[in-house]
Amino acid sequence: MQDISAYIITYNEEIHIARAIENAQKYAKEVFVLDSYSTDKTVEIAKSLGAKVYQHEFKYHADQLNWGLQNIPFTTEWIWRQDADEYLTDELIEELKNRLPNVPDHITAFTAPCLRKFLGKYIKHGIIPLILLRLFRRGHAQWEDKRMDEHIYVTDGCIENLKCPFFDDNLNNISWWTNKHNNYATKEAIDLLLTEYNLHPQSSVVNSGAHSEAIRRKKLKYIKLPLFWRAFAFFILRYFFRLGFLDGKEGFLWHFLQGFWYRTLADAKVFEIKKKYNFNKEKIKNFLKENYLNK
Structure with missing residues (x-):
């Protein structure tokens, strides 16, 4: 042992x-x-x-x-x-x-x-x-x-x-999975906004592995793409160009739900917040600071 x-x-x-x-x-x-x-x-x-x-x-x-x-x-x-x-x-x-x-x-x-x-x-x-x-x-x-x-x-x-x-x-059913990812989408939307407006606290991270750093760089590119289109493009990339369709019905459900639906839902929540504050950056940033930073 x-x-x-x-x-x-x-x-x-x-x-x-x-x-x-x-x-x-x-x-x-x-x-x-x-x-x-x-x-x-x-x-x-x-x-x-x-x-x-x-x-x-x-x-x-x-x-x-x-x-x-x-x-x-x-x-x-x-x-x-x-x-x-x-x-x-x-x-x-x-x-x-x-x-x-x-x-x-x-x-x-x-x-x-x-x-x-x-x-x-x-x-x-x-x-x-x-x-x-x-x-x-x-x-x-x-x-x-x-x-x-x-x-x-x-x-x-x-x-x-x-x-x-x-x-x-995970052995839970689809209803459990979608409920969980609805909650995740809220957190993801906030993280996307905090990243977009450069509001994340300065980190002391010195080493979290090369893959994690690569994921961070990709996310910075992802947030610069247009809302909703980026989720659609991500699904097309995974399902067609990376051959996700070869995994049958389960593969379709995985790539559609996790690669498209979940990311579209996160974008919808980003859009909802931006629209609520009339796309005013300062108002959105104040909302994020008041509700999601230093909590």
Whole structure:
């Protein structure tokens, strides 16, 4: 067993939590669950499987994740941040076993490819695998204090890459998915506006991985494109040019819902805010500062 703790945050994840913990127990000495006062059987299941459960009121992801880093008594050298609907492949677990014992001290984190399943099907086409920083040495990383699109970053040292993937495989139904992404679209709209008007607080991020930095650069280009047309173009790029149609009905639903509908909804919320303030930049900026900054 590697000198790793699994770190899972939850809220009403009874559909996923057993799978996540049983997967984490394949690679981690200890499994910690930070729960946001679930009303289902998440906590009961987690405790029954031997996980150590802590609870804290949820404000936003970065706040919750950083609270856990500061208050959960991690003792292992390494921490793997795992979502409840994720699991590591056996190949990745084997790679961790082989690589971690020989990691030099200046390496303080690792990224790994995140692959996507939707409605039970692996989405192979149309999307580039996310390369996410998920494994880090205790005391050498934290999350940006942002309400949307927060990134984990290392406070010192260097990042290396793991080659084998883990999966994001949510088991909830389409109604749950669309409700969740409606809420995400609100946060995304605010983040797009904060970025457009250069209102994000100056960050002390020194290293969150090359992929994360590339995503940031692409987002800066995306916000300069016309509302709504950018979402349509994004869908066309993924579904046709990147061959998303090869993944059948599940692929169509994924690319349409996540690549077009969700981004169009975020743009609609951007448009709604701008129209409310008659497209006056100063009024929009004041609204954002009063409602979404320093909260």
